[in-house]
Amino acid sequence: MNKGKCICGKVSYEVTEKVEKLYQCHCTMCQQQTGSSSQTGFFVGTESFKWISGEFSITNFCKESGYSYSFCSKCGSTVPNMFRSGNKFWVPAGALVNLKNAKVEDHIFVADKADWDDIGGEGVQHEGFYPVFADPLDLHI
Numbered sequence: 001m002n003k004g005k006c007i008c009g010k011v012s013y014e015v016t017e018k019v020e021k022l023y024q025c026h027c028t029m030c031q032q033q034t035g036s037s038s039q040t041g042f043f044v045g046t047e048s049f050k051w052i053s054g055e056f057s058i059t060n061f062c063k064e065s066g067y068s069y070s071f072c073s074k075c076g077s078t079v080p081n082m083f084r085s086g087n088k089f090w091v092p093a094g095a096l097v098n099l100k101n102a103k104v105e106d107h108i109f110v111a112d113k114a115d116w117d118d119i120g121g122e123g124v125q126h127e128g129f130y131p132v133f134a135d136p137l138d139l140h141i
């Protein structure tokens, strides 16, 4: 069981399945959205995800292209984002309290990475999109 929350604590949730695989996206939109090198997270089906608090304090942003993310309306922290397919969430790894034994297995959009982004670890590096998104509705951009 992994619990996650935003900085102000208003939005909290739990993931009831074991989290092992993480995906790290280095695309330019993830750089802009995070103000950092990338965004790291994982997918979880709705059956293994539960909001504890603050579900209605979330703002969703969606570009016309379909790129979307969600954040706490009070503190701006990135929070889980429901994909358009409606059957799973993208959960930001850094928001989970006490996440252990999970690894970044795939880096995506490595071709777009910032010049100063020095990718390490054993994760496989993909130039662009990688079909971790089994559902065609889950287009990242």
Ligand SMILES: [Zn+2]
Pocket (backbone or CB within 6 Å): 006, 007, 008, 009, 010, 011, 072, 073, 074, 075, 076, 077
């Ligand atoms: Zn918050």
Ligand SMILES: [Zn+2]
Pocket (backbone or CB within 6 Å): 025, 026, 027, 028, 029, 030, 031, 039, 109, 140
């Ligand atoms: Zn991205």
